[in-house]
Amino acid sequence: MSQASVLVVEDDPTLCETLCDTLEMAGYEVRTAGEGQAALNLLERHAIGMVVSDVQMRPMDGHRLLQKIKSRYPSIPVLLMTAYGSIDKAVTAMRDGAVDYLVKPFEAEALLEKVRGAILPPDGAAEFLVAEDVRTREILELARRVARSEATVMIGGESGTGKEVFARYIHRLSPRADGPFVALNCAAIPENMLEAVLFGYEKGAFTGAWQSTPGKFEQAQGGTLLLDEISEMSLALQAKLLRVLQEREVERLGGRKLIELDVRVLATSNRNLREEVAAGRFREDLFYRLNVFPLTLPPLRERQRDILPLASFLAQRHLRPGETPPELSPTAQQRLLSHGWPGNVRELENIIQRALILRSGNEILPGDLCFEIEAGGAGLPGPAAAGGGLMDDLKSVEEQMILDALKSGNGSRKDAAERLGISQRTLRYKIARLREAGVAIPG
16 A cells, blocks of 8 residues: 555546546545445545545535544545535534535646645555554554654554554654654663663773764654663663653763753553553553553454455565565465464564465465464474474474473463573563564463
């Protein structure tokens, strides 16, 4: 979905076709509806960037349709058209939330000018963002609304649900869209280096600091900073982060100068932060500082209507230039719909990539879909099945040891880390990688 989508609502077939031709020639994707309820049904099923609607329709006229759209999808702009123009009607339409009012007949350029000035950016700008399921559409609408503010957003959800994608989407719809988007995975940076990476450091601040280096906050000046998996941050660093967020200024390690910040902060976590606060692993004051506007992404298994569109989108994403997109056979579609998706969108992408390699024609069959690790967590491939050499064998053994340690300790990360002889932070990092691979984690 690389083009912005316009929904045209017009009960005159000839005029509807003319409007569609005008918009399609200008590069817009167009959907049509002959009356108001059909338009509302399309809005529920598809990502729409703008609605262009006639006023004189039955049984639901354009003004009533406008009111319904604004009550359900307040961020979607609506342009009304009528052959019976008057100042009073235009004022009423604008008061009810219409972005503008066109009086028929009008020139094609007049329509295009109104559309160009009001249409929302296409959802396709957000990489994985496919929103066919009603739950995804609801989250998408919330993301659109909060994007225009400066509020800190806390995005929750299981690993692989697309939290960073939604964060990028919020940035791209925000007034900071022309500024940088900087993402930092707090789980991927060693604890003793995370502070330096986040806040920056001066030359000589520590062994190996050969030159002054700006941190992620400075790199995000004028834009957005995403703190990915923020629940993996130590309590000591959480306290320092809180001060930076409160004061809106940062001091590099080894520095003496405070640097004023103009940065919007977004954060993600695959944990329940309220539970982390109750367990003493996350600061309550930082939680409330970050949780100004919470968004929780549902797992893929609860977004059934997204699965097949996502599969098609991901297949096209990984095709070679000029290659014809393959079809999913009905049985393959059913297999995708019946799978539990413990690894969410990331797992789906891996399966589609493998299917593109294994297929023998222009159709993906059930046998091309390799669900290596089923939802129950069993069935990890052994060394012989892996067929990837010594490193793959060692990786499989390590994965099984981690799962066994977690099962033995009834899911306790602390007990599992002690059994394995590694730190809890290292264990959390390895668990995160397993989740990304689609492994169901005990506890």
